Amino acid sequence: MGEGPSRLPPSPPSRHGCGFxxxxxxxxxxxxxxxxxxxxxxxxxxxxxxxxxxxxxxxVLPIALGPATRLLPYLPGDKTYRGTVQLGVRTGTDDLxxxxxxxxxxxxxxxxxxxxxxxRFRGEILxxxxxxxxxxxxxxxxxxxxxxxxxxxxAARPVRIHGLDLLGWDAERGRLELxxxxxxxxxVRALARDLGEALGCGGALASLRRTAxxxxxxxxxxxxxxxxxxxxxxxxxxxxxxxxxxRQRLDPAQLSPWRCGRSLPRTVEQSPEGAVAVLTPxxxxxxxxxADGKGLLLPRLVFDAAG
Numbered sequence: 237m238g239e240g241p242s243r244l245p246p247s248p249p250s251r252h253g254c255g256f257x258x259x260x261x262x263x264x265x266x267x268x269x270x271x272x273x274x275x276x277x278x279x280x281x282x283x284x285x286x287x288x289x290x291x292x293x294x295x296v297l298p299i300a301l302g303p304a305t306r307l308l309p310y311l312p313g314d315k316t317y318r319g320t321v322q323l324g325v326r327t328g329t330d331d332l333x334x335x336x337x338x339x340x341x342x343x344x345x346x347x348x349x350x351x352x353x354x355x356r357f358r359g360e361i362l363x364x365x366x367x368x369x370x371x372x373x374x375x376x377x378x379x380x381x382x383x384x385x386x387x388x389x390x391a392a393r394p395v396r397i398h399g400l401d402l403l404g405w406d407a408e409r410g411r412l413e414l415x416x417x418x419x420x421x422x423x424v425r426a427l428a429r430d431l432g433e434a435l436g437c438g439g440a441l442a443s444l445r446r447t448a449x450x451x452x453x454x455x456x457x458x459x460x461x462x463x464x465x466x467x468x469x470x471x472x473x474x475x476x477x478x479x480x481x482x483r484q485r486l487d488p489a490q491l492s493p494w495r496c497g498r499s500l501p502r503t504v505e506q507s508p509e510g511a512v513a514v515l516t517p518x519x520x521x522x523x524x525x526x527a528d529g530k531g532l533l534l535p536r537l538v539f540d541a542a543g
Contacts, residue, residue, distance in 0.1 A: 254302035254539075255471025260457035261289055261297040270460075274299050277463055286311060286450045287420070292333055295446035296457055304474050306537050308450070310511055310524060312480055313420035314398065316448035319441055321428040323410040326438035330366040330425035340437040342410035347402060350412060353434045354400050357427060362392040366425045395422040411442065451477045474521050478513050484533065485515040486522060494522060495542040499532045511536070 259270050267288045275283040284305040286298040295317075300308055324342040327334035367390070399417035406412070416424055425441045432439020447454050458469050484504040486494055494500060494514065504512055509529040514522045522540075525533035 254304050255300075255473060256304055256452070256477060257299045257301065257469065257471055258452045258457040259297040259299055259463070260454065260459050261294055262460055263292055263294050265460070266291050267297060270297050271299060273460065273463060274301070277466075277468060284308065287315060287446075289446060290331075290444075292331070293444045293446060295444075296449045296452055296454055297446075298450045298452045301471060303537075303539060304471075307474055307478065307524070310481065311450040311477060313450065314448075315418060315420065315422070315446060315450075317416045317418075317424050317444055317446050318403070318413070319416065319424050319428070319444040320411055320413050321431060321439050322442040323412070323432055323435060323439045324437045325440050326429070326432070327440045328367065329440075330423075330429040331441040331444075334440075338438060342437050343435065345405070345407065345435065347405055350402055350405060350435075353431060354402060354414075356434060357431065358397050358400050360394055360396045363395045363423065363426050363430070364392045365390050365423050366429070393421065395419050397422065397427075400427075410437075451479065475513065475515075478521075481511050481513040481524075483513045483515055484525075485519065486517055488517050491516060491522070492542070494535065495538060495540055497535050497538060497541065499528075499534050500525070502527050502531050502533045 257274060259274070261267070261270055267285050271283050271285050275281065278301060280301050282302055282305055284300050286300065286308045289295070289297055298311075322332060324340050325332075325336060326338040326340075327336050329335075396419040397416065398419070399415065401415045402412060403415055404413035416422075416427065418424075424444055428439045428441040430439075452472075456472065462469065482504045484502065486500070490500055500514075502512070504527075509527050512525045512527050512533055514525050514533065514535075516522045522538070523535060524537040526536050528534055
């Protein structure tokens, strides 16, 4: 990243001009489709989402509007899911949407045996992404190469499973329900596949719902029906979700230098280095700075930049 700050255009005066919206994405809709519908509803060009959901997956899809799109990298990356795993089946996509490659008998299992298997996947693990995934391979998405007929040898990547809880076990159907709290980049489809392999019978994801992402939860989500029927929901204030960042409020004399991209003395005490949310004298978000460890705040994102 260069030394100069990224300059953002002034926020539109409408209360809908800069902030976040949380969609409860329905099945069958792509994340891109969700962004397009929000863009049309609010009449804004600059709209982006945080964390792609597969079309079959439902739940929390955070959407950033206006200058808030530049804040997405500063939000917490962890996500939470509730999913159902079907044991006894292996598919080409690691979920039940894909071609069935093999069926196997599910061995007798009780909650204790399942708990022992789940324990292997908690903490930091190495995970091979599904063949049909958005991982880049030599400049192309893996799913595009697989759909063109290739078989890929994807490299394992480190991910962190913060929590993995057994919510239910249907021994007759060979289905278990899980809650997964994980780092960004984790594939729950791959977790279902690997859990099935650990149990000796294969497994595939039957259904998945994201209940939290980037600091947002289902309690904040709106349905697609509400989005299109109006009135438009008010956007969430960026400061309501930048809760993990230390904050420094500018005094009136510092506001103009800040908007001109000048570094400022750091007074916030929480962190000697890292990102800091900078507030205007009246408490609104003025941008994001990087504490340099030497007592200065270096502008990185500047709202209402001058010049």
